[in-house]
Amino acid sequence: MLRVYFTSEDLARVRVAPGPDFLWEISNSVQTLQRRDGARVFGEWRQWARPRLSDSCRLLSTLLPPRGYSPDFLTPTSGDRGTLQAAVDTLLSTPRPRLHTDLTQLAASLQLPSWAGSLARGDVDTLRRLGLAVRTYHGEALAPFWRRVHAHIDADRAVRLLSLLDGGTEGLLAGLGPQFRWRSPVLEVAYPVDQQLCLRGRGLILQPSFFCWPTPITLADAELPPVLVYPIHHAADWASTVPNGRPAEGSGPLGPLLGHTRAAILRAARTGCSTVQVARLLDVTHPAISQHVNVLRAAGLVTTVRKAGRSFHVATAEGRALLSTAERAGLE
Known part of the structure; x- marks a missing residue:
C-alpha cells in the first residue's frame, strides 16, 4: 500500500x-502492452499494436518491465512537456547522476544489456537511440488513438x-x-x-x-x-479503428435510432463532457456538436450547464437509462 x-x-x-502526459502515457502503455491482464480494456489494442512496433521500440520494453521498478527519469516532473518533441528533449536532458542512479537501481532486479551502461553514463548516441525509440513508439502505438x-x-x-x-x-x-x-x-x-x-x-x-x-x-x-x-475509466470500444487509424464511429441500436454521432455524444455525456471535449473525441466541428446536443437536449436525454463561457453536457437519468438498456442487451 x-x-x-x-x-x-x-x-x-x-x-x-491539465491533460495527458506524453511520457507517462508512453511508459505506462509500454508496460501494459507486455501484460496479459486487463484484456477487456486493452486486449484489442494489444493485438493491433504488437505487430506494428519497430525493433527500436524494444529498447523501451527493456527499461520498462511490466512489473516492478521502472526508472524515474523516463517520466520527468519538470521541464517543458507540452508537446511530444518537448517531452523527448526534456527526457534527453536528464542529468547524468539521475541516469546513473535510476539505471543502477533497475540493474539490481534485471539483467540489462550493455547499452544500458552507456545510457547510465549519458552517452550521446545512446540517448539519441532512446529519443528515437520514444518518438517511434508513440507514432506507431499511440498516435492513432491520441x-x-x-x-x-x-x-x-x-x-x-x-x-x-x-x-x-x-x-x-x-x-x-x-x-x-x-x-x-x-x-x-x-x-x-x-x-x-x-x-x-x-x-x-x-x-x-x-x-x-x-x-x-x-x-x-x-x-x-x-x-x-x-x-481512468475507458469506453468499451475505445480501441475500435478503421483502416486510416482513426477511431471508428459508434454502432449498435442507438446508432440507427439517434444517428452514430448523437449516440457517441450521449455515451460521452454519461460521465460529463464539454463541447470542446466531445468535438475532439469525434473529430467533428463545434457547431455540428452543438446542433446534435440541441436535439438530444430537446429529447430530454442530456442537460447542459454553462460556466465561464463553456458548455458542459451531462446525460439525464433518461439518457443513462437508454444507454444501460442497450448495454444490457449486449448490443452497444
Whole structure:
C-alpha cells in the first residue's frame, strides 16, 4: 500500500494535470502492452499494436518491465512537456547522476544489456537511440488513438471538477475511485509494494492516465516533485479503428435510432463532457456538436450547464437509462 501524508498546506496545493502526459502515457502503455491482464480494456489494442512496433521500440520494453521498478527519469516532473518533441528533449536532458542512479537501481532486479551502461553514463548516441525509440513508439502505438486518449482524460477531469465542487479537496481525494481511501490526513492507495510519500508542503499533482494499469503509480524517489498517476475509466470500444487509424464511429441500436454521432455524444455525456471535449473525441466541428446536443437536449436525454463561457453536457437519468438498456442487451 502507498500512504500519502498531507499537511494543510498540501491540501491547498493539490492539482489535477491539465491533460495527458506524453511520457507517462508512453511508459505506462509500454508496460501494459507486455501484460496479459486487463484484456477487456486493452486486449484489442494489444493485438493491433504488437505487430506494428519497430525493433527500436524494444529498447523501451527493456527499461520498462511490466512489473516492478521502472526508472524515474523516463517520466520527468519538470521541464517543458507540452508537446511530444518537448517531452523527448526534456527526457534527453536528464542529468547524468539521475541516469546513473535510476539505471543502477533497475540493474539490481534485471539483467540489462550493455547499452544500458552507456545510457547510465549519458552517452550521446545512446540517448539519441532512446529519443528515437520514444518518438517511434508513440507514432506507431499511440498516435492513432491520441485524440481519444485526450478526450477520455478531459472527461475524467470533468468528473474530478464535480468532486471538487461538491466536497472540496478532500472530496476530490476521496472520490478518486475504489483504489483510494482518504483518512485525513493520509491518502491510502492500492499499490504493489509498501511505500510512503510525505508531501511536506510541496503539494501533489494528480495525473490521470489512459494506459496506467492496474494500480496507480508514483515515482520511486520521494524527493522528486510529488505526482500520483491514476487509471481512468475507458469506453468499451475505445480501441475500435478503421483502416486510416482513426477511431471508428459508434454502432449498435442507438446508432440507427439517434444517428452514430448523437449516440457517441450521449455515451460521452454519461460521465460529463464539454463541447470542446466531445468535438475532439469525434473529430467533428463545434457547431455540428452543438446542433446534435440541441436535439438530444430537446429529447430530454442530456442537460447542459454553462460556466465561464463553456458548455458542459451531462446525460439525464433518461439518457443513462437508454444507454444501460442497450448495454444490457449486449448490443452497444
